[in-house]
Amino acid sequence: MLQLLMIVLGVLRKIIATSVILLFAYMIGAIFVQILGRYVFYYPIAATAETATFALIWLVLLGAGIAMQRRMHVGIDMLVVLLPIWAQRVVVGVGVLLALWFLWLLVQGGLQLVQIGWNQRSAVMQWRNSFIYLALPVGALYFALEFILYAAERLTQAKPSSVPAEAAEIGELK
């Protein structure tokens, strides 16, 4: 059962990572075409800025979960680590619940925006805004999943480290 869940998680991560890479590639291509449009083809291309910005929104909301998986979200735990382990667990536990509540607000609010956005159209492409708003609930759900996995590890860890994740990650690379 656990093995099956791990496989599902792996596939999900793969899909999200691939989508993020494609969104990034699209953004580079679109902005490059925009520059070419102005200086080479002498033809302003309005669609590139709009679609690239949409890609950015999706990229950030999906990427937030990947950043969680890679422990790139910075937190300041230099005070918490001074507490005894049991107190640390209480503080972290409460923090985790509040964070999940915030993500839930994003999911819920995002779904409402998806409903409202069905009747709104984007300025240039005339796309239904729902497709862009959809990034909010989808991204927040994936972020929550990765955050729960992180929190489970953090709460069961014997001795949490106080090195910022970004520093630790870059340090390990070297």
Next chain:
Amino acid sequence: MTITLISFLVLIFSGIPIVFALGVAAAVSLALTTEVPLVVIAHRVYAGLDSFPLMAIPFFTLAGLIVEKGGIARRIVDLSAALVGWITGSLYMVAIVTGTGLAALSGSGSADTAAIGSMLSPEMRRRGYDVDVGAGLIAAAGALAPIIPPSIIMIIIGLSGNISVGKLFLAGLLPGLLIAAGLMFVAWLFAKRNGAAYRDAEPFALRRLGRSLVAAGPALSLPVVVVGGIAGGVFTPTEASCVAVIVALLVSFLVHRELRIAELPELVLRAASISAAVLIIVGTANVFAWLITSQGVPALIGGYLNGMTDQSWVFLLLVNILLLVVGMFMESFSAVLVLMPVLMPIALNYGIDPVHFGLIVALNLSIGLITPPYGICLYIVSIVSKRTVGQVASQIWRPLLPMLIALALITYIPEISLALPRLLMP
């Protein structure tokens, strides 16, 4: 207002990621003190991200990663060695000049610090240099990245303070060079007074300089294209960042041939997740900023300050102290996003030039990258130099001193930062 601030402070020190500290603090005060429906949170996050200029952040991040991976960083080290390797304390000099060069190729300090530290710290140890002093200098050289264009923090400062990013970029150039000169002077003084190990300088050779200049040449076209393109009105900063990615790719694939296509997806994914971690804070802080503004906090603090002093220099002094303290404890992006909406209107009231003010903020926060207890460049350099944060922190005052002097000069002589933007982007 009190609820917002107290819950934010409690949450931020609870160790949960800052993005949640910002989000939860905003949500709690919305729920407790207003009748506003909570759907506004999702909408504000979305609105915070729906911004074309923000796209420059993933692009500059990717360009920086390619520079680091594609053999460009190593050539900048070679060029720096040919340029300043003849000065006493040569390795320190090389580290500082490399930091200055990399700052012009990338937008954030942490990757630069890691790159310089991993290349030069082992060499410093081998040649009998004081590694802790060296690590402090490397951290400070890495912290030049947010001041010397391009700079990710300046994009965020520009957006949240409604300042031209192009002008901010230009404004950072001279102050960055001034700090680099100050760091070199401090390093030279230290090397002069300590032992024979530092007299390992190799004589200056024009041929070597020429050779390394040719090797680094293609990479050096990158800052020329970016800064020149923005200053000349050819590109917006976002377009310039896209060109930076393309130039970095071309140089790494075609000229140096040290990057393989197969490595590219991982680099893109890394750039995406680093920037998503920053940008999700931008989105969430947008809820926070909206709350702060709608509660009239800037006017409140502004009125209080106005009662205290009508002198702009006193205000700037207070801002510097505040930002230095904040920079010691907080990560710089969230600090900007929380503080700019409060401070910017007040600064304008005192008649301070927005570009000058934006640069002061950037400079303070880049100093915050090396100040203990929480300075990301300090952490990274400690890890790559295999020293504890405490050991490096004990020597951090040496690079800190010239940075603080530069901060004072730049705060009170606006021309240092404003001369270039006035000249090139009137």
